[in-house]
Amino acid sequence: MYKRDLFTLTTSDQVKLWGVKSSASDAKAVVVIIHGFAEHLGRYEILTEKLLKSNFNVYRYDNRGHGKSGGKIGHLNDFNDFVTDTDLVVEKATQENPDLPIFMLGHSMGGFIAFLYGLKHGYKLRGQVLSGAATDYNPEIKGMKGTLIKVANKIYPDFMIKNDLSEMISRDREIVRSYQSDPLVFDKATAGFYYQFLIAGTKYLVDRRKDYTCPCLILHGENDKIIEKKVSEKLFEIIASDDKTLKIYEGLYHEILNEPEKELVFGDILEWIEVRC
Numbered sequence: 001m002y003k004r005d006l007f008t009l010t011t012s013d014q015v016k017l018w019g020v021k022s023s024a025s026d027a028k029a030v031v032v033i034i035h036g037f038a039e040h041l042g043r044y045e046i047l048t049e050k051l052l053k054s055n056f057n058v059y060r061y062d063n064r065g066h067g068k069s070g071g072k073i074g075h076l077n078d079f080n081d082f083v084t085d086t087d088l089v090v091e092k093a094t095q096e097n098p099d100l101p102i103f104m105l106g107h108s109m110g111g112f113i114a115f116l117y118g119l120k121h122g123y124k125l126r127g128q129v130l131s132g133a134a135t136d137y138n139p140e141i142k143g144m145k146g147t148l149i150k151v152a153n154k155i156y157p158d159f160m161i162k163n164d165l166s167e168m169i170s171r172d173r174e175i176v177r178s179y180q181s182d183p184l185v186f187d188k189a190t191a192g193f194y195y196q197f198l199i200a201g202t203k204y205l206v207d208r209r210k211d212y213t214c215p216c217l218i219l220h221g222e223n224d225k226i227i228e229k230k231v232s233e234k235l236f237e238i239i240a241s242d243d244k245t246l247k248i249y250e251g252l253y254h255e256i257l258n259e260p261e262k263e264l265v266f267g268d269i270l271e272w273i274e275v276r277c
Contacts, residue, residue, distance in 0.1 A: 002052045009088045011064070017085055018068040019061030021096075022048050027057040029126070029277045030097045032089055035060070036108030036132075037197070038074070038165070040067030040184045047105075047257055050266045056273065057100070059093045061085075063113070065193070067184050074189030075158065079201030082113045083120055090117075090124055101126035103273050107257065108132050108227065109197060116205060118214040127215035127243070127276050129269055132224055132254050135205060136231045138198050149194045157192030164188075168225040169255045209235065215243035217272045219265065221252030245272065 003023040008016050020041060031051050033044050041060035048058045064071035064085055076082070086104075093102055102125050106114025111133020118128050140146065145161075152159040164187040166180045179185055216239070220232040229248055236246040247268060252259045259265070 007092070009061075009085075009092065011081070011085055011088065013081070015064050015085075016070040017061050017064065017088065019059060019089060022052055022058040022060075024052045024055045024057055026055050027097070027100060028055050029273060030057045030059065030093050030100050030102045031273065032086070032093055032102065032104045033058060033060045034086060034104065034106040034110035034113050035063065035066070036110045038066070038163075038186050038189070039179075039182075042067070042184065043179075043182075044257070046262070047266065047269075050270065054270050054274065056103075057093075057097060059089055061089050063110075065189075072158075072190070074160070074186055074193055076190075076193040076196045079116070079196040079204070082201075083116045086113055086117050087121060090121070094124065101277055103127050103129070103276075105129040105131065105269070106133060108254065109134050111135065112197070112201065112205065115209070115212065116201070118216070119205075119208055119212055122212070122214040125214060127217070127273070129217045129219065129272065130232070130235075131219045131256055132221060132227050133218070133232065133235070134197075134202070134227055135209065135235045137202050137206065138227075141198050141202075146199070149191050149199065152191030153195035157190060157195070159191045160188045161191060161194060162188040163194075165226055165254075168253065170253050170258045171251075172258060172260055175255065175258045209238050210240060212239040213241050215276060216241055216245070217269065218244065218246045219256055219268070220246075220248050221254055221256045221259065222248050222250050223252060224254045226254040
């Protein structure tokens with residue numbers, strides 16, 4: 001019923017990005033999915049199925065340094081590389097679906113990437129869905145961890161720092177166990193990665209978020225212990241988008257797409273995209 005094709009894209013710095021294109025029989029829009037930190041595109045199978053059943057084509061890819069894509073695992077030289085990589089996928093989706101609107105969904109770090117993409121290339125999209133998006137400074141950066149990251153980034157950017165978030169992703173214990181046993185999920189990254197994502201990249205985003213104008217659906221779990229809900233509440237107030245919606249899900253943890261109430265979240269996403277096709 002649905003067609004699935006693997007694809008690879010090579011970046012200007014010769015990193016090979018690995019992705020999957022899933023096609024509906026009578027598509028009315030395209031959704032590009034950007035995964036979060038330390039995970040991979042395979043964790044979005046259920047969401048992809050929901051989108052396909054609603055006649056949306058789906059493009060997923062592993063970020064550089066993640067999953068099956070190239071680059072040193074858990075490392076990043078420049079946060080702008082994430083945006084450039086995403087544009088390769090959007091251009092592919094646009095060329096292969098010239099008559100369909102393009103939407104983008106980013107979760108957590110993927111929301112950070114999506115938001116930066118919206119700032120730079122928002123005109124290429126019909127709208128964005130931001131799930132538990134990392135769009136403000138992590139409180140830990142103000143403490144010893146932030147100091148360690150800054151010092152290590154200058155001296156030895158390849159220095160690995162552990163950051164196991166598995167127990168806080170979902171109230172569904174099966175999801176947590178699956179995450180912990182997934183060979184494509186990792187629990188540490190380099191000082192260079194954390195500096196580019198949590199410090200340099202976040203500063204760039206925070207300084208410019210008032211200029212963001214994309215139509216957007218901002219979603220967050222009320223009990224998110226990784227990125228507090230106030231991050232999305234603040235984002236909603238600051239951005240300049242005329243078409244913006246904020247939904248906070250009572251009791252949900254960080255991965256709202258993997259919580260027991262995920263069907264409610266899927267429904268909100270599908271309805272929001274459907275209206276804007």
